[in-house]
Amino acid sequence: MRSMLLAALCVALPLGAAQAADPIEILPDAKAATGEIADVEINSMSFLTPEVTIKSGQTVRWTNREEGMAHNVHFRQGPAKTVKGAMGPMLNAGDAYAVKFMEPGTYNYICTPHSAVMKGKVIVE
Ligand SMILES: [Cu+2]
Numbered sequence: 001m002r003s004m005l006l007a008a009l010c011v012a013l014p015l016g017a018a019q020a021a022d023p024i025e026i027l028p029d030a031k032a033a034t035g036e037i038a039d040v041e042i043n044s045m046s047f048l049t050p051e052v053t054i055k056s057g058q059t060v061r062w063t064n065r066e067e068g069m070a071h072n073v074h075f076r077q078g079p080a081k082t083v084k085g086a087m088g089p090m091l092n093a094g095d096a097y098a099v100k101f102m103e104p105g106t107y108n109y110i111c112t113p114h115s116a117v118m119k120g121k122v123i124v125e
Contacts, residue, residue, distance in 0.1 A: 023079040023103035026088070030061055030098035037061050037098070040120065042071050042091070042111075047120040054101060056124050061098040064091040071111045071118065073097055079105045087112060 027033050036058040041048045043065040052060060062073050070090040080086050088097045101107065101124040111118035 021102070022083045023101070023105065024075070024083055024086075024107070025100040025102060026083075026085045027059065027098040027100060030063075030096035033059050033061055033098045035059060039063065041065050045069070045114060045117055047111075047118060050120045051123065052121075053123040053125060056102055056104050057100070058124075059098050059100045060122050061096055062088075062091070063096040064093055067093045069093075071114065073099070073109050073120075074112045074115075075107055075109050076112075076115075078107050079103060080107055 036054070038049075038052045038054050038058065038060045040052060040060060040062045042062055045066070047062070054060065064071050070092050072090050073088040075081055075083070075086040091097055101122060104124045107122040107124065109120050109122070
């Protein structure tokens with residue numbers, strides 16, 4: 001019985017730790033973001049800078065420039081997948097979305113409705 005309880009604790013603890021300090025922070029107002037920002041434009045069904053490398057604490061901001069086609073940024077896998085808001089809102093042309101990365105790692109992302117062709121990566125050092 002005791003060993004079963006211990007096994008349950010070992011499974012539960014890492015999840016609890018991940019929730020305590022999220023690896024990403026979604027900024028409430030992307031256009032007003034300040035500090036060190038790497039900008040990624042979205043157009044022609046792609047993330048125009050599909051790979052960016054930043055330092056932890058820096059921000060990546062995505063802006064959709066494609067008229068008539070909504071896109072988003074979705075951390076479906078990797079360190080941020082369990083964060084509330086890991087699937088970003090659909091962005092119409094002119095809309096932006098910004099995320100501050102708090103933990104080193106590789107953050108692969110997709111655009112949810114165009115996941116077959118729209119992929120990107122943020123490497124946080
Ligand atoms: Cu898309």
